[in-house]
Amino acid sequence: MNEIKIFSPATVANVSCGFDVMGFCLDSVGDEMVIRKTEKKGIHITHIEGFNLPYETDKNVSGVSALAMYNDLDLDFGFEIEIYKKIKPGSGIGSSAASAVGSVFGMNELLGRPYSKRQLTEFAIKGEALASKCEHADNLAPAMFGGFALVKSVSPLEILEIPSPKELYATIIHPQIEIKTSESRALLPKEVKLEDAITQWANFGSLIHGLHTNNYEIIGKSLKDVIVEPHRSKLIPYFDAVTKAAINAGALGSGISGSGPSIFSLSQGEETAINVKEAIEKTYSKAGIEYDMHVSKINTKGIKILN
């Protein structure tokens, strides 16, 4: 096999109480990439479609993660990467993570899988760091492994695969506004009240328990972020209106996807997730801000081969 086409999924990081350590994988939105063995050594990005991204390998997230893996090997051939970008950069649903895992996953398949998914994630962290200026894996891990992933530690990389109840669906709204990473970062408190931190870990432990026991009610009650959301939600117009509309339409809970501006809601069953989408659309259409919406089953497989 000299060429492979892959689907690299969008992901929701943070998941309310799981700020900075948890993410889950989406099904209905993701990038496509073609990875091809070439006689020419090195990593070359030969085609980018959808969004304007750099072709220089060392300035492209896919390229950087690919290089990290390539440099770990000693090959007498190289790889070409074609990127069909469908996840909007800056949307908060793991656009750079999809790019970062896509190249290394594809290369690994073409090479007969010399690396584990955990090792591939380590290479992808290098690509992700180009986009986000820090090493984190809470989008990468769910994109690579699927389902819900808990990144217990980045260094050393420890990823726990948390089971995902079968009827769990996500509804995502991406308001077409730009939130600068610097602004979003500046809003993070350096210190938090001990009592809030305790509430957060009670909720997070409870979320993990709810996912393990398929208990949708507990999942819903646990989807609360008392630490970061109160600050960051200010950057997202109509955040409170969206989350209220979602709950009223039957959602289990909502939160900021990644560092925003996307907002995710989780629901039991596709029908409810679609009702939630319609309720949010109704609310947001008055806002005068363009938006995209996605409804997706939780993707329990993660990145996959197309063809």
Added chain:
Amino acid sequence: MNEIKIFSPATVANVSCGFDVMGFCLDSVGDEMVIRKTEKKGIHITHIEGFNLPYETDKNVSGVSALAMYNDLDLDFGFEIEIYKKIKPGSGIGSSAASAVGSVFGMNELLGRPYSKRQLTEFAIKGEALASKCEHADNLAPAMFGGFALVKSVSPLEILEIPSPKELYATIIHPQIEIKTSESRALLPKEVKLEDAITQWANFGSLIHGLHTNNYEIIGKSLKDVIVEPHRSKLIPYFDAVTKAAINAGALGSGISGSGPSIFSLSQGEETAINVKEAIEKTYSKAGIEYDMHVSKINTKGIKILN
């Protein structure tokens, strides 16, 4: 049935990263209590053995929780309580919680179980508050339900029963020193670094996952408290030496039991738990401080009827 004898178990609250929200139940140490229906109305404590505790109902933890339940009913008879106290007050393994759950559990059995365990825990919170000056349930819940209990919220009371791996054993050392609650409280930071809080909820989520998946390695890696233990461990002589000795003897991890001075260690298998006990004894016998030790399987049933 007019009389019942019960065993009310000791418990370990906090469990490192689960500070203030988690506890587990012990098997080998606990109080015994006799509860008896009487023609005389009201709650009367008629016998206390083991430790010097007040006989006045409204000054005794068992009495206060019993009264909370009794006042919720409209009975033309009363109850006598005999307390055979075996858990030392102030040891940090849920002495007051055992007293608080014992009376209401026993009365409920004699009445044909009008209340659920959750409701009984609500009454017991009133008794526990007499001892600890605040309403919390992280010892009460495991004493009542057994196993590991996550108290997601005290008001309203939400208790999650977390499964306990079969081979999990606890080793407890209780150094015979007194830690004043006020001193222990004063050491709690009011604010914590966001990055430490994130580490804590990553560990706590991971602990819940480890318990659900019988993964002893993950349980061990998760038993870390970066928030409270660094402060409170200063009050416990040779804390670091004990936890190091425990790990070297094969323990999965250790931490402060409740607010101390007891230290718990968890191990896979009874043999390891006994090795851990011996290693800790070796270390502590040099300290010149008297101590008790317990080795116990995790008690998955909680409080129970004797006879």
